[in-house]
Amino acid sequence: MLLSATTLLKMAGKGAQDDSKAVVLLSGGLDSATVLAIARAAGHTCHCLTFDYGQRHRFELAAAERVARQLGAASQRVMTIDLRATGGSALTSDIAVPKGRGASEMEHGIPITYVPARNLIFLSMAMAWCEVLSATQLYIGVNAVDFSGYPDCRPQFIEAFQRAANLATRAGVEGTAPVQIETPIIQMSKAQIIQRGQELGVDYALTHSCYDPDADGRACGACDSCILRRRGFEQAGVADPTVYASVAT
DSSP states (O other), rough: OOOOOHHHHHTTTTTTOOOEEEEEESSSSHHHHHHHHHHHHHOOOOEEEEEEEEOOOHHHHHHHHHHHTTTOOOOEEEEEEEEGTOOOOSSSSSSOOOOOOOHHHSSSSOOTOOOOTHHHHHHHHHHHHHHTTEEEEEOOOOOOOSSSOOGSSSSHHHHHHHHHHHHHHHHHHHTTSSSEETTTTTTOOOHHHHHHHTTTTOOOOOOOOOOSTTOOOOOOOOOOOHHHHHHHHHTTTOOOOOBOOOOOO
C-alpha cells in the first residue's frame, strides 16, 4: 500500500506517536506511586518525570527514584524548576506548615501549603516531554476527594488544561494523536487508592508524603498530608509502613 506524502512526512520528519509510551508525573508520594502502577498495568512503557522545585520535603526526590525502580519504569528524569523564586507557599519558604487540621478545615479554603500554579507548570513541562518522546498518554496523580483543597487538583482544571494543550501542541493541532491526560485516581478516596496500589504491588514503604519531615526524613504525623495518609491506611485496613517522628492524636 502506498502512503501519501503527508503521511510519510508525519512518520519520518515529525515522528509517529507511540500509543505504548506514557509520561507519568512521579513525586515519590503515595498517589503518584499508585498512578505509575496503574499506567504500567495498562500496558504502557512509563517514563517518569520528577520535579526538584525547591520543596522543603526533599526526601520525596529519593522516594521517587526508589518507586520508579521498584515499579519498572523505563526511565526517570528529574527536572529542576526553582519555585522558591515565586514563594508564597509553606512548601517553598520558611512559612510554617499547618499542623493538626481537621477534616472540615481541609475541605474549606486553600491552605498555605498550596504552591502557586504548581500543577499548571508541571503539566506544561510534562506535555513538552510527551511531544519529544512521541508519547500519547500523560498520567498525573491529582485527587479531588481526599486532598487539601488545592485548585489545581480539580477535574475542571484538568479539563481546561487538556483543551489548552490540544491548541498548543503539534499533535493537538494536527489532530494526529493528541496527548491524553489521564487522572485515574481523581475520584478515589485515599483508602481506595491504597487498596488499588496493594493489588498492583506498590511498596508504600518506599514512598514519602510528609510536608515537614525531620532531619532523618521521618514523617511529622501532623501535617495535612500525613493525616490523610494515615487515615487512608486505617480505612483501607492496611498496615501503615510510614516511619513517624510523632503521630497527631
